[in-house]
Amino acid sequence: MRIEFWVDYLCPITYLTHKNLIEAIDELKLEKYDLLYRSYKLDEPLYNQLKQIPELIKIVNENIPGYVDQGFYDTDYVHQLAHLAKWNNLAKEFNVLVFHEAYVNNKKINDVKFLEEVAKKINLDLTETRKVLDSCCYNKQISSNKENAKYKGIIQVPHLRINIKHNYNGYYSKQELKNIISHILEESKNPKTECSGEFCNY
Template structure:
């Protein structure tokens, strides 16, 4: 089964939705038969590359609210995040242009390091307040998950993978994605946003049943005496 996820690294509900999906997959019994592909989505590509405005200031301008009102709004999001084990720190978050981060994600995908890369960037942004729009920060975070610095610099110093990022965004537009996170199960079922946890589990079950998947056996008890490869434990 394939699950495609459109998300952005500065979207608070994308990290929450990521955790919900991971939990549903782990508990489904189909974990080894599910492939998850993260696709690019830019919430605000007009954000200047060098802008690192405090998130409360940015939200106040965007929604025409006082800073106190934005703090109350983000406090509610932080509560949602905590429910899935994430300790959001809005006090240290800054605005960021994520175009370069998405291009590097395509390199990480080629090198089979996309899961670690995506997790590291979201953790860096929401929990640590890292400026993930800055090349120096991206280089350091990418190296932390095993990406070669020379290859990372090559991507950042060029327009490499820009076409793939744009293709993801175009595909999202074609299937009607207006916001993220957006999850597509086996190119048939879609979930928009960080919905209640049971919905993820139900959708996986339905898609798996239609695909004819069989759940993995869950072992119970301790390992007992057994024979394998022509030998028996005595």
């Protein structure tokens, strides 16, 4: 199973959906899957717009006790290090830790010293980490992730795309994600065949 997840670290709904996704995967004992993180940096107008949606405010208040809205701030360093973690096969560990620090411990996560501590905790090379934070060498990848999302019609976070064809926008509970994953797994065991003329799609 291929799971693509477009994220921004200032979005509490992204944190909640990510948390629920990780728990759903663990509880389903899913073994054969790739979890691929994609950057989708929110700009300030979109961030402020999301803060005004009553449904989202309700979900955040119900699911993140003691949530502190720290306001918009640049998350470039976090996205830079996320790409380095991805390159080193530590993307899941990085995202779990960063989201936890942001929304459980209310930390501003774009601080260089904080990110160096994160790198240490997940065994990411510290020299390489500092080079990335100094040079911001993943600018192209971060920009490309967002442009690619827009090309696919993805205009908000969080966004999940499973096995290329299944798309899910916004907040999903753990049970909803377990149901989605189970359904897709079952569907893959019994693929439907659709024929038109001499051509068939499986």
